[in-house]
Amino acid sequence: MVKGRKKPRRNDPPNDGAARILVVDDDMDLGETVCEILKMSGYRAAHATDGLVALQMLGEGGLYDLILLDLMMPRMDGWAFRQAQLRDEKFKNIPVVVLSAVGEISRPIKADDLLRKPVATDALLETVRKFTSRRSG
Amino acid sequence: MKANQKPSVRLELDDLRQRLQEAEETLEAIRSGEVDALVVSGPAGEKVFTLEGAEHPYRVLVESMNEGAVSLSDERTIIYCNSAFARMVGTPLDRIMGSDVCEFVPPEDREAVETLIRQGLRQSVRAEVVLLPRSGDPIPTQFSLNPVDLEGKPSIGVVVTDLSQRKRQEEAEAAVRMRDEFLAIASHELRTPLSTLVLRLGLLERHAQAGDLDQVKASVNRAKDQTERMRRLVDRLLDVSQLASGRLQLELEQGDLGEVVKEAAGRFAEDASNSKSELHLTAEKGITARVDRFRLDEAIGNVISNAIKYGAGKPVGIELKANNGKATLVVQDRGIGIPVEDLSRIFGRFERTKATHNYGGLGLGLYIAKQVIEQHKGAIRAESRSGGGARIVIELPLDGKGKR
Numbered sequence: 268m269v270k271g272r273k274k275p276r277r278n279d280p281p282n283d284g285a286a287r288i289l290v291v292d293d294d295m296d297l298g299e300t301v302c303e304i305l306k307m308s309g310y311r312a313a314h315a316t317d318g319l320v321a322l323q324m325l326g327e328g329g330l331y332d333l334i335l336l337d338l339m340m341p342r343m344d345g346w347a348f349r350q351a352q353l354r355d356e357k358f359k360n361i362p363v364v365v366l367s368a369v370g371e372i373s374r375p376i377k378a379d380d381l382l383r384k385p386v387a388t389d390a391l392l393e394t395v396r397k398f399t400s401r402r403s404g
Numbered sequence: 405m406k407a408n409q410k411p412s413v414r415l416e417l418d419d420l421r422q423r424l425q426e427a428e429e430t431l432e433a434i435r436s437g438e439v440d441a442l443v444v445s446g447p448a449g450e451k452v453f454t455l456e457g458a459e460h461p462y463r464v465l466v467e468s469m470n471e472g473a474v475s476l477s478d479e480r481t482i483i484y485c486n487s488a489f490a491r492m493v494g495t496p497l498d499r500i501m502g503s504d505v506c507e508f509v510p511p512e513d514r515e516a517v518e519t520l521i522r523q524g525l526r527q528s529v530r531a532e533v534v535l536l537p538r539s540g541d542p543i544p545t546q547f548s549l550n551p552v553d554l555e556g557k558p559s560i561g562v563v564v565t566d567l568s569q570r571k572r573q574e575e576a577e578a579a580v581r582m583r584d585e586f587l588a589i590a591s592h593e594l595r596t597p598l599s600t601l602v603l604r605l606g607l608l609e610r611h612a613q614a615g616d617l618d619q620v621k622a623s624v625n626r627a628k629d630q631t632e633r634m635r636r637l638v639d640r641l642l643d644v645s646q647l648a649s650g651r652l653q654l655e656l657e658q659g660d661l662g663e664v665v666k667e668a669a670g671r672f673a674e675d676a677s678n679s680k681s682e683l684h685l686t687a688e689k690g691i692t693a694r695v696d697r698f699r700l701d702e703a704i705g706n707v708i709s710n711a712i713k714y715g716a717g718k719p720v721g722i723e724l725k726a727n728n729g730k731a732t733l734v735v736q737d738r739g740i741g742i743p744v745e746d747l748s749r750i751f752g753r754f755e756r757t758k759a760t761h762n763y764g765g766l767g768l769g770l771y772i773a774k775q776v777i778e779q780h781k782g783a784i785r786a787e788s789r790s791g792g793g794a795r796i797v798i799e800l801p802l803d804g805k806g807k808r
Contacts, residue, residue: 295678296630297600304607339592368595385599388606 286399287311287330291321291348292337292366301335301366301391308392310399318343322351325358333398338367338376346376353377362398472545472564475554480504480521483554489564492545494537505562510536524549524560532567544571582753589767590641594634601630643702644753644768647775654696654779661731661800662687664697665724668704672712681715681737683708687724691731693802695780703776706769707735707784707796715739718793731800738793747786773798 288310292298298314305312313329315321317340325331334352338345345365353359362379365372366386380394466473472489474482482503490497493508505521506514513534523529528550535543544567552561604627611619646652669683676683711720715737723734742750746757751774756767770786777784782800789795 294596294600296626296633297596297603300600300603300607300626304603307607307610368592368599384595385602388603388609391603 285309285311286332286395287313288395288399289313289315289321289324289329289331289334289361291315291318291334291340291345293317293340294337297337304388304391305395308395310395317341318345318348318351321348325352325355325361331358331361333395334361334363335382335395336363336365336378338365338372346374349376349378364394364398471566472562474505474562474564475552476505476521476524476560476562478525478558478560480506480518483559492535492537492543492564492566494539508535508537510534510542520547520549521560524562525551525558527551533564535564543568590637593637597630597633597637601627601634604630639702640768640772643772647772652699652775652779654699654776656694656696658692659695659697659700660689661691661693661695661733662689662724664695664700665704665722665733668701669708669722671705672708675709676712676720679712679715680717681712681739682719683712683722684719685722687722688726691724691726691802693731693800695800696776699776700780703773704733704735704798706773707798710769711735711737711739711794711796714794726802729802731802733798733800734795735798736789736793736795738789738791741792742786742788742794744788747788750786751784770796 288305290298290301290305290312292301292314293316295316298316302312302314313324313331315324319342321334322343336345336348340348343351345367349363352361352363364380364382365376365378366382366384368384379398382391382394466486469486469488472492473484473486474489475484477483482500482505485497485500487497490500493500495508506517509517517533520529520531520533528548530546530548533545533547535545537543546565546567548563548565550561552559604623608620608623608627611623643652665687666685669685672683708720708722716739718738720735720737725732742757746755749755750757751770753768753771755771770784774784777798777800780800782798784796784798787795787797
């Protein structure tokens with residue numbers, strides 16, 4: 268038992284160099300929960316509900332260090348988003364980790380890593396750390 | 405003269421005697437069954453005439469076939485058929501001979517079969533035809549028609565193959581595919597809230613380690629939301645399984661429909677504001693009926709949930725009225741709409757429109773809603789809105805007696 272209450276961790280990272288992560292998933296609850304975990308671990312995180320919104324957010328000048336990408340989304344799915352991302356000079360180099368359920372990957376997709384849903388918190392954070400270790404977070 | 409005739413007469417006599425002997429031998433051979441075919445030379449050349457003997461190989465073959473065999477005149481009269489065909493149509497041979505073959509075909513198909521037979525007089529053709537036996541269920545068959553010349557008259561030879569077995573197999577295979585698809589969709593749908601739950605519990609752990617009680621409480625609530633979501637999904641799956649085996653039992657009690665609609669809408673208030681499809685509810689008061697509140701709430705909820713999901717962020721209207729012993733509930737949206745060809749299909753199990761691909765969900769909401777509404781002796785239909793969007797209309801009888 269820990270005696271005395273520790274101060275809750277701040278949601279905002281202490282320094283400006285924290286990595287920024289874009290979470291693309293049509294499930295509101297999942298997107299929010301992932302963002303919360305990332306923020307609690309010192310990252311900055313934003314949630315896009317499908318590929319179109321994600322492209323919009325990238326286009327608005329968002330500088331992201333990593334994209335966590337769901338595949339099955341309405342309006343613009345993970346595959347279509349990836350294609351669009353790779354065609355754009357400005358964001359084609361942002362690494363992408365696909366977050367998907369087994370059996371959903373009906374077509375191949377070019378990605379830097381793959382996390383299978385349901386993903387354990389530790390595995391998620393470990394993978395994120397791998398791709399953002401250049402930045403502190 | 406006499407001397408000249410004598411040799412020629414003798415030759416003729418010998419010739420006649422020989423021909424008579426051949427004829428006697430032939431008749432004897434035919435009588436004793438040694439002969440089964442005759443080759444006759446006529447003005448049109450040689451022709452083979454086969455004889456009908458009980459042991460004749462062709463006859464035995466045709467009679468022992470599992471397939472039906474029928475000879476039709478050019479006026480669709482059955483000149484001949486084998487016992488397999490007689491069995492298929494459940495009619496004794498003597499009743500079949502001389503009948504129009506279309507007597508064994510459902511009335512609504514007769515015109516098409518008449519056209520088929522006309523084609524069969526000119527060329528080989530194959531088509532599926534439903535046969536109607538005298539008693540019993542219709543049999544799906546394949547008719548394979550070939551033009552034949554029977555004793556100088558244009559006729560048709562038909563081989564009739566019973567497709568029931570094949571159809572049953574196709575149905576079984578389709579059912580297995582559907583079940584596999586269902587399992588794939590269901591496990592995917594369950595995996596998403598499960599993923600959130602796993603992460604949420606991870607967060608909970610971290611908050612607990614940090615000693616942050618408020619965050620722990622908040623996380624517990626969020627975790628409960630996910631388990632609730634999974635429970636509803638599992639309930640939906642169980643409903644479908646019960647519906648499939650006819651075990652769905654309604655628990656009826658007097659209820660105010662306005663309240664049921666309000667409660668169902670209330671469950672989606674948060675979803676609605678999240679996707680900006682505000683719910684606008686108008687419900688007349690005092691509309692009571694005998695209903696299964698729980699099931700009806702679920703059915704109406706499914707319809708509302710769809711309206712929000714496919715509502716493209718535009719407001720959703722819910723209106724309840726009563727008229728002439730009937731309550732009418734209309735849920736309308738201005739979203740992606742329903743193509744006209746899908747308006748009745750979407751109430752089928754796992755049915756979705758093409759546009760809803762990737763929206764998630766089992767494609768069961770409307771199916772369950774329809775079953776529940778119809779069990780209440782009501783009706784449900786979908787309409788396309790001019791200007792975009794869809795309208796779902798639910799009607800329920802108020803006096804307990806169905807309009808069906």
